[in-house]
Structures are given as C-alpha cells and as structure tokens.
Amino acid sequence: MTDVLSFPSSFEWGCATAAFQIEGGAHEGGKLPSIWDDFCAQPGRIKDASDGLVACDHYHRYPEDVALMASLGLRHYRFSIAWTRVMDAQGRPNPAGLDFYRRLLDELQRHGITPNATLFHWDLPSHLEGGWLNRDTAQRFADYADLIARELGDRLPRVATLNEPWCSAFLGHDRGVFAPGLQDREASLVAAHHLMLAHGLAVQAWRAVRSDTALGIVLNPELCDPASAAAADVAAARLAELERNDVFLNPLFGREWPAEMLAQIGTRAHERRSEDLAICAQPLDFIGLNYYTRSVARAPASASETRRGYAIVPPTGAEHPLTDIGWEIYPSGLGRMVRKLCAQWPLPPIWITENGAADNTGVSQGECHDVMRTHYLQTHLAELSTLIEAGFDIRGYYVWSLLDNFEWAEGYSQRFGIVHVDYATQTRTPKHSARWLQALMQRSTGVAPKR
Numbered sequence: 001m002t003d004v005l006s007f008p009s010s011f012e013w014g015c016a017t018a019a020f021q022i023e024g025g026a027h028e029g030g031k032l033p034s035i036w037d038d039f040c041a042q043p044g045r046i047k048d049a050s051d052g053l054v055a056c057d058h059y060h061r062y063p064e065d066v067a068l069m070a071s072l073g074l075r076h077y078r079f080s081i082a083w084t085r086v087m088d089a090q091g092r093p094n095p096a097g098l099d100f101y102r103r104l105l106d107e108l109q110r111h112g113i114t115p116n117a118t119l120f121h122w123d124l125p126s127h128l129e130g131g132w133l134n135r136d137t138a139q140r141f142a143d144y145a146d147l148i149a150r151e152l153g154d155r156l157p158r159v160a161t162l163n164e165p166w167c168s169a170f171l172g173h174d175r176g177v178f179a180p181g182l183q184d185r186e187a188s189l190v191a192a193h194h195l196m197l198a199h200g201l202a203v204q205a206w207r208a209v210r211s212d213t214a215l216g217i218v219l220n221p222e223l224c225d226p227a228s229a230a231a232a233d234v235a236a237a238r239l240a241e242l243e244r245n246d247v248f249l250n251p252l253f254g255r256e257w258p259a260e261m262l263a264q265i266g267t268r269a270h271e272r273r274s275e276d277l278a279i280c281a282q283p284l285d286f287i288g289l290n291y292y293t294r295s296v297a298r299a300p301a302s303a304s305e306t307r308r309g310y311a312i313v314p315p316t317g318a319e320h321p322l323t324d325i326g327w328e329i330y331p332s333g334l335g336r337m338v339r340k341l342c343a344q345w346p347l348p349p350i351w352i353t354e355n356g357a358a359d360n361t362g363v364s365q366g367e368c369h370d371v372m373r374t375h376y377l378q379t380h381l382a383e384l385s386t387l388i389e390a391g392f393d394i395r396g397y398y399v400w401s402l403l404d405n406f407e408w409a410e411g412y413s414q415r416f417g418i419v420h421v422d423y424a425t426q427t428r429t430p431k432h433s434a435r436w437l438q439a440l441m442q443r444s445t446g447v448a449p450k451r
C-alpha cells in the first residue's frame with residue numbers, strides 16, 4: 001500500500017507536539033502558571049481530572065524523545081515554546097527557561113532534525129489580566145516574540161506565531177470547553193480579533209530583529225457541510241465556515257470580516273480599530289494547516305445556537321467511521337478543504353502542520369497494533385499526494401503527535417501518539433503506525449534513519 005504513495009524527494013517529514021501537552025516540569029526553572037494550569041485546577045473542566053504538571057515529563061526526558069524521533073526517521077520537529085517558561089511577569093527573559101529550549105535545540109541539531117517552533121499553543125501566562133479580551137495582551141505577545149527572536153532566533157529557521165487561534169477564541173470564550181472557559185459570543189469575537197492582531201504585531205516585532213526567519217501561522221480551517229439541502233442548513237454551514245475560516249484568513253490578507261461576523265461582535269465592535277487590519281496582514285512565508293476531520297452543520301434551534309448562526313451535528317459513524325475521540329475519518333475532506341481555501345485566498349506555501357487520529361489501542365506484549373491510526377494516516381497521505389500531484393504547493397507534513405499526551409479537555413483519555421506512553425512509568429513504545437510511517441518516509445526520501 002505504501003507503494004502507491006509518492007512524494008517529492010524534498011518533501012519534509014516530521015512530527016508535532018505542544019509544550020503544555022508534553023513537557024510537565026510545571027514548577028521548574030521559574031516557570032509561571034498559564035491559563036491551562038488554572039483551567040485544569042477547576043473541578044469538572046478536564047474529563048479525567050488530570051493536568052499538565054508531569055504530562056510526558058519531556059522537560060526531563062527530551063534527549064530520549066529526540067533520539068526516538070531520529071530513530072523513527074523523522075527529520076523535522078514542530079514544537080511550541082512555553083511563554084510562561086521563558087519570560088517573567090515583568091517581561092524580562094528567564095534564563096533557566098530559555099536554557100531548556102537551547103538544550104532541546106542542541107539535541108535536535110545533533111540528530112540532524114530541523115526545528116519548527118510555534119510561539120503560542122494556548123498556554124497564555126495567567127498574569128496577563130483579561131487574557132485575549134485585553135487588547136494589551138496582543139502587545140505583550142509581540143514583546144514575547146521580540147524576546148524569542150533575540151534569544152533563540154539564530155537557531156530557529158521557521159517560526160509560527162499562533163497555533164489554531166480558532167480554538168483559543170471560540171472553544172475558550174464561546175463554547176467554554178477550553179481555557180479560560182467563558183461562554184460569551186461577543187467576547188469570543190473580540191478574542192479572535194486580538195489574537196490576529198497579536199499575530200501581526202509579533203511578525204512586525206520579529207522582522208525588526210531578524211529577516212532570515214521563515215514566518216507563518218498555523219490555522220485549523222474546517223469544511224462544514226450542510227446536514228441537508230434545506231436552505232436553512234446550507235446557510236448554517238456557511239456561517240460555520242465563516243467563523244472557522246474567514247475570521248482568521250481574511251485579516252491575513254487585509255480583508256475585512258464578512259458582514260455576518262461583524263454583526264455578531266455586537267456592542268463590542270469598537271474594539272476592532274480601523275488601523276488593525278493593516279497590522280494583521282503581514283506578508284507570510286508559509287501557512288500551516290491542521291486537518292483532522294470535517295464538520296456537519298444544521299440550522300440553529302436554541303438561543304445560543306442562534307447567536308452563533310449554526311449548530312454542529314455530532315457524527316454518528318453511520319456515514320463515515322469514527323476515531324476513538326468520535327471524529328469522522330474523512331480523508332477526502334483534506335483535498336476538498338485545500339482546494340476551497342486556495343480558491344478563496346492567495347495562500348503562501350503550505351505545510352500540513354498537524355494530522356492524526358485518536359486511536360486508544362494499548363500495548364500488549366510490547367507491541368501496539370494501532371490499525372485504525374495506520375489506516376487513517378495512509379488514507380490522508382494518499383489524499384495529500386494527490387493534491388501535490390495536482391500542483392498544490394504543499395511542502396511538508398507533521399504527524400500529530402510524536403507521543404500520547406495531555407489531550408486538553410479530554411485529559412489523558414485520548415491517545416494521538418505514534419509512540420505509546422505508559423504514564424505510570426514514562427515508558428515509550430513506538431506503535432505500528434510509527435513503523436509504517438518510517439517505511440514510507442524512507443521510501444519517499446531515500447534517506448536512512450539517523451541513529
């Protein structure tokens with residue numbers, strides 16, 4: 001089956017993680033609390049009442065984890081920097097925290113693995129009052145970007161400002177299922193705006209320090225199909241896509257939000273200033289797209305659905321099989337989504353910065369036969385190779401994730417790793433999918449794994 005998948009020899013293969021999900025070491029090296037530490041401490045927020053205090057203990061085990069990547073033939077690594085580790089509450093550099101990332105970068109370099117750093121993967125410092133609802137947070141983020149550009153910039157060839165601002169804005173301030181856990185529609189749109197402003201200010205700040213870094217952003221746009229051909233469902237699906245896609249992509253290209261989204265921000269419309277659009281629209285060297293599934297939307301019924309303009313129909317598995325977290329396995333959505341986005345916006349070169357599946361198969365007799373994940377990766381990579389053959393400028397692929405890890409509101413109950421983690425002993429066991437991916441990467445790049 002791997003034979004039918006062909007990729008350019010220059011195609012970049014890697015894996016992705018995020019600081020809060022793997023590092024642990026929550027109280028070490030002067031690390032400050034983030035809104036996710038606070039969120040985990042609130043009863044009922046996390047399914048298994050877990051937190052990120054230890055996670056995969058990557059803060060201590062990074063040499064083993066980097067060696068593991070190298071042994072699996074992964075040559076690119078997307079990770080995030082914890083803002084709370086590297087900057088103190090007065091905005092000064094924290095040497096101990098920076099030293100952790102320098103040691104990680106040393107280890108990557110020793111193994112010939114190219115880093116791709118994300119500055120913000122949701123772990124906002126708790127001390128920033130008002131969080132993303134405060135315009136000043138965007139300026140604080142630019143200060144943090146400036147600090148990283150100065151301290152680590154010479155070691156980072158590729159940097160993304162934000163990971164999936166839709167999740168921070170809407171899961172965090174409208175649905176209330178992510179930190180900070182608010183349910184306020186207008187606030188979620190204010191947060192979305194401040195996130196994109198933060199992105200623009202950070203790109204400006206970074207460029208003022210260095211011009212040799214490839215800068216981009218990682219989004220999770222979504223295909224939202226209508227539940228039926230009824231006009232109300234079709235209109236709802238459109239609204240869902242405006243929220244998922246246009247709210248983030250329009251500002252990147254200097255385009256105003258769609259009228260429907262401007263209407264939803266209501267009494268807080270004044271928090272978007274006329275000068276902001278030009279700041280958001282900084283030239284980008286790349287865009288990262290994360291793809292897991294599609295959504296099906298229907299017309300709103302309740303009051304909160306009406307404020308939003310749509311409701312999501314939970315997938316049943318009747319139409320397409322589901323992963324263990326309950327998301328549809330829908331590989332053709334990747335192609336449909338990329339085609340749709342490229343038709344609507346002049347995207348820079350694309351990296352698929354996350355793709356993967358929750359497959360909770362455990363280890364038995366030293367082996368993890370994660371058949372569903374392997375199939376998921378195979379079918380999505382087939383779709384990707386078709387897109388590349390059709391001429392879409394997609395330069396690389398990062399599987400989510402290297403390790404099983406802290407899956408946000410799901411705690412440790414959902415496993416996305418190609419490497420199994422036994423949290424009691426911190427034992428890492430590469431799964432069947434890791435070996436399958438290794439063989440595919442080897443075939444497509446002709447490079448033997450580095451030891």
Ligand code: PNW
Pocket residue numbers: 018021163164167220290354400407416
């Ligand atoms: C992404 N949703 O999160 C994140 O970038 C990762 O940190 C995460 O582990 C991965 O996908 C798997 O979930 C998402 O509910 C979490 O729509 C939830 C949603 C989307 C993305």
